[in-house]
Amino acid sequence: MKIEYSKRFHSIPPYIFAEIEQLKSKKRKEGVDLIPLGIGDPDLKTPRLIIDELIKQVQVSDNQNYPSSMGEEDFRLAIQRWYKIRFGVELDAEEEVSGLIGGKEGVANLTRAFVNPGDIVLCPNPGYPVYENGATKLSDGIPYLMPILEENNFLPDLEAIPTEILKKAKLMFINYPNNPTGAIINTDFLKALNDLSEDYNFFIAHDNPYSEFTFDDYIAPSILQLSKNQVEINSASKIFCMTGFRCAWIAGNKEIIYGIRKIKSQIDSGCPIFIQKAVIRGLNEYRSSQRPEIVLENIKIYEKRRDVLINGLNEIGWKVNKPKATFYVWAAIPENDPNSMDFVKKLINVGVILTPGIGFGQYGEGYVRFALTQPSERIREAIDRMKKVI
């Protein structure tokens, strides 16, 4: 039997980090102590009250049955309440909210309902690779890469997108607070994006999982504050340090929500009910637009780590600006290093693991991403080690 992969399958690039993984396991076997600042998985604990609720809810036999792929009614109502409290946005839980098994699933399935072969999907680059691959290419769409560059504060240059592309675009993914750059957006820019989408008849999917991961006085907006013709994807993964639980949601335009619900009903059976209930418990801690203590206590820890990293890098002569959001730091690699992959390999030799910018697309070359997922002492240790080789 000859197994043949589809053309669609081949459109997805090979796993770029394979060589790094090999190098890491070699170092580990040699007994090198590794400081992992690569993967964006919060190391802090899921709040206790969420875990307690989960333990309670998993024991209820009704919660052990199939969930609904679009989310239980009480979950959708909790999301409705959250948007009202957090963003001042009124939603109808019946038609304008759907549950997701993680934001990744939402990003990947969204295009299936709207993209025909050859349609354009506008994707930020550097960016979360799923926009380009899992979402666009696996739906036979064509990604148009919008460079998000430091000279434009990591925002897309809207005037640089050709009119012909805009006319063929079905949707645009945006992600602010941004992975990997840590960049933020203001409502004026969201308005410019919303105007463009109306002029050219495509919709915007605001992937917003870091909306609560902001520092100093910055509060992140949602595209839904500008228009309910768009959609936002958000997730319990980062807000409540629940990456392993797989619970997220999409909200906004009811035709778009109808589209993704229909697709999902043929693919998955939703996030387990007891997990949805645990997330409701967390969401209900929001009593005003301010983030509740269970969220803020973790954010304060990441903020301190951010300061430790940036101050430390600046001290060793590596000039990097403080991001106002996310738990990522995006740093231009030192000038004498040729590319991000080789630079990352060099740092693995001293046991510091970063993600090369090229892993987020061609416009990420020349940068590395730090994830602040280690305690401050380990970050300081990483700086001492890097000092010897940069």
Ligand SMILES: Cc1ncc(COP(=O)(O)O)c(C=O)c1O
């Ligand atoms: C920009 C962005 N979108 C989506 C996700 C996926 O999050 P989830 O855990 O909800 O699938 C991530 C995870 O790192 C992300 O960085």
